[in-house]
Amino acid sequence: RKEVEQDPGPFNVPEGATVAFNCTYSNSASQSFFWYRQDCRKEPKLLMSVYSSGNEDGRFTAQLNRASQYISLLIRDSKLSDSATYLCVVTADRGSTLGRLYFGRGTQLTVWP
Amino acid sequence: AAGVIQSPRHLIKEKRETATLKCYPIPRHDTVYWYQQGPGQDPQFLISFYEKMQSDKGSIPDRFSAQQFSDYHSELNMSSLELGDSALYFCASSRTVSTQPSYNEQFFGPGTRLTVL
Secondary structure (H helix, E strand, O other), rough: OOOEEEEOOOOEEEOOOOEEEEEEEEEOOOOOOEEEEEEEOOOEEEEEEOOOOOOOEEEEEEEEOOOOOEEEEEEEEOHHHHOOOEEEEOOOOOOHOOOEEOOOOOOEEEOOO | OOHHHHOOOOEEEEEEEEEEEEEEOOOOOOEEEEEOOOOOOOOEEEEEEEEEEEEEEEEEEEEEEEEEEEOEEEEEEEEEOHHHEEEEEEEEEEEOOOHHHHHHHHHOOEEEEEOOO
């Protein structure tokens, strides 16, 4: 079983729509949580770190539920430039594997005009 | 702001040849990670270095080796290349390895696309 599970989509939404992505992780002791975006054939780019209290960055809101081992990303007022694959990422808890990133398979988003 | 630099960006090799990939981390980042991303796959962790010492090892074949040098750049050496090694190879760097989430934020280079014929 993968460390991180995501709905692969695809999600196809019109400009201006609100879209939400979810993922679950299997290691209850995971420490750090992130959302990355990846455009086709390019490197993953850090979108947001996800903190226990939840955090917001402009049109993007991330939530973490440690009890349910669940992470979400909400995108409001979608733009054409938001079209990408969104990767849910967690790190190991401690010890020698601290820092290693575990990726979900990604959720593909297409925003159409 | 300076980003992670990787070279070469593209590499074409024949089976059984060797390849060396280079990575230059963001200045003042002391931890380097290598990931492999096959077609349609998510990135898989290979190996990492902290302060020039190997800190963690993932699903890296024995045919591959890596090191981090005194200037913190890292090289991934791949020998006896196989067709299945064709992939995107990403290097990422972070400030350090820590239980503090912000320190574990990893920034990726543009990748090296390796094609083995």
